[in-house]
Amino acid sequence: MSDITEQLLDTLATYPGTPDAACMTLPPQAYTDPGLYEIEVETIFKREWLLIGRANDIPDPGDWFTMTILDEPMLIVRGADGAIRAMSNICRHRYMPIALEDRGNAKRFVCAYHGWVYGTDGRLVAAPLMEGSLAFEKKGCALPEYRLEVWQGFIFVNLDDDAPALAPQLHEADAMLAHYSNADHVTGFSYDKIWEGNWKLATENGMEFYHHMGLHAATLEEAMPAKGAWVEPAPESGRFAHTHCSYSAHGSYKEGAMARFIPGEDVFTELEKTSSYAIGLFPNISLAMSVDSNNWLSFIPLGPDRTRVIGGYIVQPGYDAAHPEGAAQRNQLLYDVNEEDAQATWRLQKVLRSTKAAPGPLNVREGTCAQFYKYLGRTLAGDRVPGLQAAE
Template identity: 35%
Template sequence: MTQRPATGHTSSLPEQVPDHEVTSLVRELSRYLEPDAPAVSMPPSAYHSSALYEFERSRIFGRSWLLVAHADQLAVPGDYVSLEVAGEPVTVVRDRSGTLHALSPVCRHRMMPVVEPGAGRTDAFTCPYHLWRYGLDGRLSGATHMRGNPAFDPDTCRLPEFAVEEWRGFVYLNFAPQAEPVSAHLERHIGGELAAYRLEEMVQVGAYVEEWQVNWKLAVENSHENYHVMGLHPNTVALITPRGADMDVRVDTPWVLRLRSPFKEPLDTTALDLSEEQLAFMYNCCVFPSSSLATFGDSVVWISFIPLSVDRTQVRGGILMPASQVAAADREALRKQTEEDAGVVNGEDRWGLERVQRVVGSRFAGRGHLSPKEPGVLAFYRGLARAFVRDDADWPGAL
């Protein structure tokens, strides 16, 4: 299902003029696009440079598709999910006709957010400051004591709206007014491979929102490799992943990367008709810049890394299972169990990554050689380089 802004104001995050630090970093990162690119990690300043972060706000987060929720979190009219993406607040809400809107919650009067980060269900958004009221589609529906101002036109006053799309239950938004639709792209590149998982019939049984004290790129590159499983997850993920497992890059477009890695033993599924390969491998479908869907036989886990600042990242995600399996289960027990399991694994990654973030500014921090087990990391670096060097006219390009 594709929904676009119907009318009214649209905007992207402000374009920043790159300064010298950014220019030289981008030049360095663009080398990842060369055929003989060295297999080394990014310069440490990529993880703590405020100037680069400002550039990312416009070049990446101002014009890329970001996974922010599963449709089950927005099932009923009035359901909303509200968050901040690199300083830009946004609220995704389902209106009475079932249409999804991604609205800026910044009040058109004097900028009070009409809704805070979080989730909930409402009939309307009422600004707590002077009580202007907006409908679920963002239109102003009431503003007291405004008749005396002839310049104010309540009929054209509305919350700014951004692009939002739902693909097989996953809700993506994009701040760019002219964003290329993402659904057709995902369908073309990963839809066929994922068809057997019947994503649109899956139910979200558990969800989480966490905050990690890391630059968003540290979290994303970590999710693009399983080399760290033996170090950070010896008692969890390592139990289902063979030591030294290869991860291969199966699809590599500017927006979608499909990684594949083996399980220790083929999984046993009951609810889905999966092939031998699907039982033997985990598919991790990463959508640039910072979200992915990973398959574990009958269950699918999504995760999205949303920057809050240069060194803080919100981690959002959920666990999905086939509806038939959920119907037969104790739903509350399933929620508790899946959220607890996800919390343990996330906690292990967080433990490691926050330690890395603490030292990225060290005089002795440097670029390191990557293992052949980390092709996904290099693929992510290529995605970053493309985003930095391509301007709006040819972004994303080469679809």
């Protein structure tokens, strides 16, 4: 391990023992060092549950999409039995990817190389002209599966076959989300782009409202001013950080692109109706909710300085069809906001190798970032955190 990686781990280990309000930004090398990135891949991304899409985007049997996480190409399919599976997108014959497009609907998958045919449950259905092969046995040629769970309508996968189940880890988040109907929402706007920056820059940006007053001055600040943001106490599990931002008193959220719609019975608390609620679900997820919608993003690393960002805006079923103009206006706004965040990520990444780049103090509205750094400290450098072993 390089000296820089060693130093970064030592620094990360100091965060869990530091009060949120005393935390500084991560050192610049934390976003550029290939050694730390390798540790993140092994310790976080090969072990944690990763958000890759929405169940409502593949509603019918045979609906599928592809996704690659690290070096693992996946074919995510809703089977004839209604279950969603994440299967290896590699033919059991001679490795050809089975689905070659991004998404579609299929009764069967036919490999483009030699025509082997798989069912939507991954079983090999047919293999042409294989008579005479002594090694061939149809049953043994099903596509291997990855762990998959659907939580609040979001599809998660895990590269670790032995990972503990996801849902029990998120019961505190479930309680916070009880009134929001994430599971029933449908996609109003989809997002899938590459941001030229480290996944942690994108992730921490997605969990604080303070940057509305700068980066989103022309888009979000009027409706959700940064000064109206505050951080909620960290949950005991340490699985996420959460924050609220009050809508502006001028009520621009009542009309136009930020208009809110109370669906069905009004079960919402005053706080839920008058503020946006954001959860940064560790390691790499941002959920920003209002009573009628959720703007979600998942930051999937492609390397130390590149991130695939997938996400979207989910809404009440039927809402967009009933409000086409509002939906179009909102989609444009969301696209613009994501572009602002993408550009910030890229600008930060470009300067992080400077010898003069140094950590700065966090605003109290960025306590979510402090809690994210603590998660990184516990996860990546737990053996160096004083007292952590004893406490567990």
